[in-house]
Amino acid sequence: MRTDLPDLLPDLLPAGTAAIPIRCIDLAEWDRVEPGLTPVQRAYVETTGFAPKAGRLCLLPSTEGRLERVLFGLGDTTAAAHDRLVAGRLIGLLPEGRYHFEEGGIDLADATLAWLLSSYRFSRYKAAPATLPTLAAPETIDADAVLRIARAVAAGRDLVNTPSNDLGPAEIETAARALAERFGAAISVTSGEELEREFPLVHAVGKASTRPPRLIDLTWGPADAPRVTLVGKGVVFDTGGLDIKPSSGMLLMKKDMGGSAAALSAAEMVMGSGLNLRLRLIVPTVENAIAGNAFRPGDILRARSGLTVEIGNTDAEGRLILADALTLAEAERPDLIIDFATLTGAARTALGPDLPAFFTEDDALASAVEAAGRAAIDPVWRLPLHAPYASLLDSKVADLNNVSGGPFAGAITAALFLRRFAPNTKRHVHFDLYGWNPSTKPGRPEGGEVQTARLVHQLLKTLYPAA
Template sequence: AEEVAKAHGASFSVIEGDDLLAENYPMVHAVGRAAAIAPRLIDMRWGREDAPKVTLVGKGVCFDTGGLDLKPASAMLLMKKDMGGAACTLALAQALMEAKLDIRLRLLIPAVENSVSGNAFRPGDVLQSRKGLTVEIGNTDAEGRLVLGDALAEADSEAPDLIIDMATLTGAARTALGPDLPPFYTDDDGLAEEIATSAEAMSDPLWRMPLWKPYDAWLESKIADVNHVSDGPFAGSITAALFLRRFVEKAKAHVHFDIYGWAPKAKPGRPVGGEAQGIRALYHLLQRRYGA
């Protein structure tokens, strides 16, 4: 991220370790504090300050053990890809800067390892969040939405024209749509149409899923403002998106992408491994909006 920032003259800063507590990013700190490498928030800004604000937020869980709710060994084999959202947003930011779009671009990446040690956060803990909401921990393996919550609250504080967040967030999204078709969530019907149009134009498949308000009740907590996971096995990707929506109020539009970020089978030009999902469509959309 620092190399990309330097290459394009972007400002770059990092908040690391216990400084996250001093700067009020308590959920980022809680998720990453058990790891040998300290958690951090990467912040990149580029473009003239009075241009339309576009803010990207990427989940940067560099490895996910599941925390104290430990994943089985088979589920850990691909967890080096749990920073796929961060990788995709960083790549999109680079492309937008190379295109010199007239935007005020900001990139926020909460980068952590969800590890296990004596100071790991626990199921049943109640975490403070940057937004002020208290969050009951229902499962430590649902850590991505926690670090995104703090980053989204910061992104929203500037009331940007558009917030885009991307994350390898739930297995439920893959159960519903498979590895090749990432779902996205937004309350903005016009934006959803733009995304669908750009996805088709760029052969970058995406599928809109509903922010179904009745499922909000599944995130109720008896001891905090909200639980970060539902109390049942259903609609896991939708309830995750509903949790994230709580942290965005001021932005004119917000869209959340629950990507897989991985190609499990080789295809022409796309070997097995990390896969850029959604960013071709988003690049097309933003060029149409803000290009010369």
């Protein structure tokens, strides 16, 4: 296992390490597992009333009274609501010690990923309260690949969880530069007068902050490989601008850079897997603050593309910075553009916090996205790019408005706004994320989450496998 990565997760122990076995049991196979227990263990199971319902645990003692084996219930794995990350519950149930998963009952790669994702702790400001149990890598899986994914997720979660006083545009740049250095990628950053000239919407949104806005541009991979560009919204804090949010609306606005964190995490997975593609990562990063020079409702701004945009609401700033980034992305005609953004409350209202919305005009690509989400246990739901709704963005004084001005179809109109800035790229996927786990679930601790990063890695592995 690699030891040169940030210490965000406990490492996996080498395969074959002496450890207590964990047998994960589906309801349907309990009758086959129980007869294989020792008489003492069967008596203990009967005494404790263990049944393999989802999340149930039984710690089986040896004749000397020491922990000898663990039984863990999976419930009905054929049920539609079955959680394939349920093994993550073990992190909060098991005593400290060394463990390994037995063959049978569960996909060992899923179980290992669930264990690692559940082991994440955000400890920058408060020490983790307890030592966690450790896991020996299963011999039959690519444990290094699973660990790379989990570490990339942990790094992204750390970015989302870090409060805005310690995470500004400069810190997003630092994270991107560290990633570039690790994988030998090229990176450039545009700021200051050059940003105002080249990316006017990014500059307009971020200019009121004392922390200067910038656009980060990273490239990796062979120049002749298929080109894939990831674009991540990096609003490190969103006051709403002059259309100021209420205090309750600002409480989680440190997560408004969740799109950039997801893009960085996905890029880390892609580069770590050595996929056969030319990866480009573009992150416009700003703070939407309030000052005398803040952009205003009613302003008309000219985007990098040349289109003029009337500002109907300064709190719809994410789509503005993405517009300039998408124009840059489309200029080199990539095979695929994927953008990530905590963009609209409408998507969260429609689908809830666990299920990001995605949009694309390509039906075959949509099917591939959905399949990748299922495979990676990173689900999404497709919403339509309903073209007639584009008229809701009409402006009397500019090419378009940045909001519809009404209560309907907010996620769709935001996606249609973005499509105006990458009109020639048909293979374009837009993810509208929540970027936060409101409560702890297996594999998903409460706090920042890089939704769709694992999905995108799985998608790109399928489309552009490693050479």
